[in-house]
Each structure stands twice: as C-alpha cells, then as structure tokens.
Amino acid sequence: MDIGLPSLVAWQPLAQISATALTPQTYILLLVIFLSLGAATLVGQILRRREQLSIEPAVLRRFNHRLRVWWMMFAILAIGFLLHRLGVVILFGLISFWALREFITMTPTRRGDHRTLFWVFFIFTPLQYILIGLGNSAPAWLTQGRQIDFYGFYSIMIPVYASLFIPARIAISGDSKRFLERSAKIQAGLLICVYSLSYAPAMLDLSLRGSDGQAWKGSNVTLLLFFVLIAQIADVLQEAWSRLAGRNVIAPEINASRTWEGVMGSMITTGLCGMALSWATPFSWWESGVMSMVVAIMAFAGGMSLSAIKRDRGVTDTGTLVQGHAGLLDRIDNVCFAAPVFYHLTRFYFSQS
Amino acid sequence: MKLSDVFDPMKITGHTIVVLARLLSGFTVRWVDCQPDTCQRVYFANHTSHLDAVVLWSALPRHLRAITRPVAAADYWSTGKFKPKLAKAFNALLIDRKEIKVHHSPVDLMIREIGDVYSLIVFPEGGRTSGEEMGQFKSGLYYLGKKRPDLELVPVYIDNVNRVLPRGEFLPVPLLSCISIGAPIFLEAGEPKTEFLDRARNAVRALKGDEE
Numbered sequence: 001m002d003i004g005l006p007s008l009v010a011w012q013p014l015a016q017i018s019a020t021a022l023t024p025q026t027y028i029l030l031l032v033i034f035l036s037l038g039a040a041t042l043v044g045q046i047l048r049r050r051e052q053l054s055i056e057p058a059v060l061r062r063f064n065h066r067l068r069v070w071w072m073m074f075a076i077l078a079i080g081f082l083l084h085r086l087g088v089v090i091l092f093g094l095i096s097f098w099a100l101r102e103f104i105t106m107t108p109t110r111r112g113d114h115r116t117l118f119w120v121f122f123i124f125t126p127l128q129y130i131l132i133g134l135g136n137s138a139p140a141w142l143t144q145g146r147q148i149d150f151y152g153f154y155s156i157m158i159p160v161y162a163s164l165f166i167p168a169r170i171a172i173s174g175d176s177k178r179f180l181e182r183s184a185k186i187q188a189g190l191l192i193c194v195y196s197l198s199y200a201p202a203m204l205d206l207s208l209r210g211s212d213g214q215a216w217k218g219s220n221v222t223l224l225l226f227f228v229l230i231a232q233i234a235d236v237l238q239e240a241w242s243r244l245a246g247r248n249v250i251a252p253e254i255n256a257s258r259t260w261e262g263v264m265g266s267m268i269t270t271g272l273c274g275m276a277l278s279w280a281t282p283f284s285w286w287e288s289g290v291m292s293m294v295v296a297i298m299a300f301a302g303g304m305s306l307s308a309i310k311r312d313r314g315v316t317d318t319g320t321l322v323q324g325h326a327g328l329l330d331r332i333d334n335v336c337f338a339a340p341v342f343y344h345l346t347r348f349y350f351s352q353s
Numbered sequence: 354m355k356l357s358d359v360f361d362p363m364k365i366t367g368h369t370i371v372v373l374a375r376l377l378s379g380f381t382v383r384w385v386d387c388q389p390d391t392c393q394r395v396y397f398a399n400h401t402s403h404l405d406a407v408v409l410w411s412a413l414p415r416h417l418r419a420i421t422r423p424v425a426a427a428d429y430w431s432t433g434k435f436k437p438k439l440a441k442a443f444n445a446l447l448i449d450r451k452e453i454k455v456h457h458s459p460v461d462l463m464i465r466e467i468g469d470v471y472s473l474i475v476f477p478e479g480g481r482t483s484g485e486e487m488g489q490f491k492s493g494l495y496y497l498g499k500k501r502p503d504l505e506l507v508p509v510y511i512d513n514v515n516r517v518l519p520r521g522e523f524l525p526v527p528l529l530s531c532i533s534i535g536a537p538i539f540l541e542a543g544e545p546k547t548e549f550l551d552r553a554r555n556a557v558r559a560l561k562g563d564e565e
Contacts, residue, residue, distance in 0.1 A: 101379065101527060101528060101529055102529065104526075104528055105513065105516075105528045105529040109516065111519050114516075114519055114522050114524075114526060115522075115524070117526040118524045118525075118526050121526055121527060
C-alpha cells in the first residue's frame, strides 16, 4: 500500500517517505487501538448508567476521565501522523514545551534564574526539536552536500551544551543561594521534559533491520505507535494489578498506590501484550516481549520519579498546582522515561548500519 | 454588530492583548465564593509584576472587560511609544502619583471616572513587591469604600505572574499562573482605617493558601 496522502508529502521536503510512510500494519494498529478504546468507553458508559454498583464511583470517574484523555491523545497522534514526519516532530515539540512549563511552574525558582529559564524555554527546547526535525534528512543548502546525520548533535546538545550552560548562566546572574539545587532543577526539567521525550519523534529516523538481519519493511510510525501504546498499557496494568493483588506498597512516602505486585504483574502482562503486537515491530516475538518489559519498567521509574517530585512540592497532580489544567506531565511521565531507553536499545540492536 | 465594531483597531489590540496574556501566563481563573457580575466593583490585588493588570483584566469575561478599568501609574504608562497605546487598549485609568492635590486626589478622580458604570482594578500596595510577602495597603481603598459604600470590594490573589515577568526583567518566561477571585468585602460602619486595610490585606492573603 502506498502512502495515504501523497499531496501532503509533496510539500514536505523533510519527509522521509520510505521509513515514515503509513503501512497496512500502521492502519491495523490504529484500528486495534480505536476498537479497544471504543470498547472501554462503552463499558465505562454502561457502568456509569447503572445505579447500584459494587465499584466505587470515584474509580469509575477516574477510569472515564482517563479514557477521555486517551481519546484525545489518540486523536492528536492520528492528526500528527497524517502530517507525517514534520507533524510528529512539531507535535512532540509542543508537548515538551507544555510539560516543561508544568515542571518549572511546580519547582520553585528564584529571580536569578529568570534569564536562564528564558534560554531554556526559547532557545534549547526549540533547538532540540529543530535538530530532531533535521535528523538525517537535512536540506542540501544546510549541509553543503555532505551527508550529515544530526543524531550526532541532538543526542548531546542538552547533556553537553545546555547542562553546562545552565549553571554558568545562573552564576552570571549573581545569586549564589542554593546554587547547585537550582541548576539541578532546571537541568532535570530539560532532561525529562525535552531531551528524553524528543527521542520519541527521533524514532522515525531509525533505519531498522529485523532480527533476521534483513532490512525492515515496516514503517517507523508503527514502531512509535507501538511504543506509546505499550507505555500506556504498562501504566494501566500497573494500576490494575496494584488494585487487584497489591499487598506490599513500594514507598508509601512517595506513592501509596504503587505496589511490588503491581510492578511485577504489569511487567509480565505488558510483555505478553508486546509479544502479541510483535507483528507491528521489527522485533521477533520474544524480543518484542523483552522490549515491552523494559518499557514497563521505565514507565514505572518515570511515575515514581514524578511522584517523588510532586510529593516534595506537596501536590498530588502536576495539574492541581494550577487548578483547571489536567496535568499533562502526569500523563506522559511514563513516555518521558521510556523513550530514550527504548530508542537506544532499538538503535543499538536493530540499526541497519 | 457593525463592521466598524469588528475592525475597530482598539478592539483588535484588546483581543490581541488577551490572547497574548493567556498564552504567556497560562492563567487559570478561580472564582471563590464570587461570581462574574456587571455590578460596580473594585478588584484589589497583590502586585508583583508589570503584567498583573493586563493578566487580571484578561482573566475577566469579555462583557466585564468592557466595563473594567485598571488603575495604573501615569508616570510609567504614559512614557514611550507603545505603552500609552496599550494603556488605551484596555482603557486604563492613569493616575499621577507625584502631583497629588487636596481636591484632586486620585480617589476623587477614580470616583469621577467610574460614574455608575465602570469597575476598577487597583493594586493597593502601591508599588510592586518582590512576591515573597505582601506590602502594607495604601489608604486609597479605604476612601473608595467610604465615599462609595455601594462598590463591591473584591479581593484577588495573583499567583506566579511574578515568575512570568519579575520586576526589572523585560523578557517573559511562559510559566503557568493562577488568579483567585474571592468574596466581596465592604467597609463596616465606623470601622477604623487601619483595621479595614488589614482586613482587606488578609482577604487577599487568604486566597493564597486556599488550595483545593
């Protein structure tokens, strides 16, 4: 099957047609997600109509709320895919920007950090996504005919340049109070919200081979979709297992609802889901299972870390600090932590070159 | 609606300001024990940033924006090329802080200007504070309440806008902010000035700790 929207590709010189074109697998995966979301919504609505119920109404409300968020995510992602590579990059760029906004709003900074924050928001964040957008298909006038893969720049831009720039810029502002702490806060925000998340759209540029050594015929869009889906499934299963079989809370001081049973259960069942979806990836069935387990562990790590930050600030959701905003960071902490690991494992083991 | 209404440059500037303020400060508005109303009010808020007046004005519903005038310092807002236009776009009431005469006091001017239509946005701390602790309130609010007892005095707490644009900075950082609008207070009969001003200040401060 050819690309769905050839006219859109025409005005996107950066679009890499071979790797980011939508293949039948992409459509099947989208359909699977659509159907399961539809089924879940139906169940949620039926349960809501019932008056006498053994389920707590609060649980049901959360379930329905979460479904609404997923529908929105699904719609946004689908629109992003229709716009192809550039659309996905811009989409994730905006998500990063908003997540960073929530992160910095939640963490107290001082007057002296103001200029540094301006750099972080308006220079480093856009630059990271511009570099991702250039990827390995930069226009010729920029590279002067050389074959440049911007991976060499975007994979170090924030860890090297930005994270050294931040303490220096804060020092120049002349406020030494809690200097190390303030630098670390801004660095962490940039690392989690921008750098880590930017590996999700970077997946579109991988040239992959299957486990048999042959070039992978599928579309990287499918791989990205697979990744986001697995990260979300891991979160849901973790919550479900904690509720059903949770006994030993990991760290009640950090998060009272995350249990060891939940994490183990989520790891195993997410692995099974990954195996079942291995047709969408370049991985064989067991590789897909292992990758999904890694994603589940990283999703758990992200949730725990964000919980620790929130607990330190005395808020329950990143959104409650500023009422009315559903915390975006709460929804994507799993993706933030899992994206770089998933990307680098895939790059290391399944890269063509 | 006439065509000239739609393309009125002042209105377009006004809308642009609202959109910009919304994007830049990402504010949410909480009406705590208070509802948007067209009755005459004086919104009084803590003052930590140049953006305060613009953000608070933008946070009001459109039909209230048209009848609400921020009170601002003439010496700041009437200088330069851009600032007077901006002040005009949101119909600011400029007060000269330096030349205060007995029969031409700012309070008299405010009362004359609002007539029986407009509401006001005032910052009773006078100048901007660093954001850590609110300054003492100036007495203007008391005299407003005394001369016009029918005005609803509405406390407002502006949170985090000082981090979007602290004093002395000109480049904003787009963090998220929150505006809490509380229940109106009135000047009690025979209430001493200092007591009333303290009560007003506490009303603003109470909105700060009010976490849901």
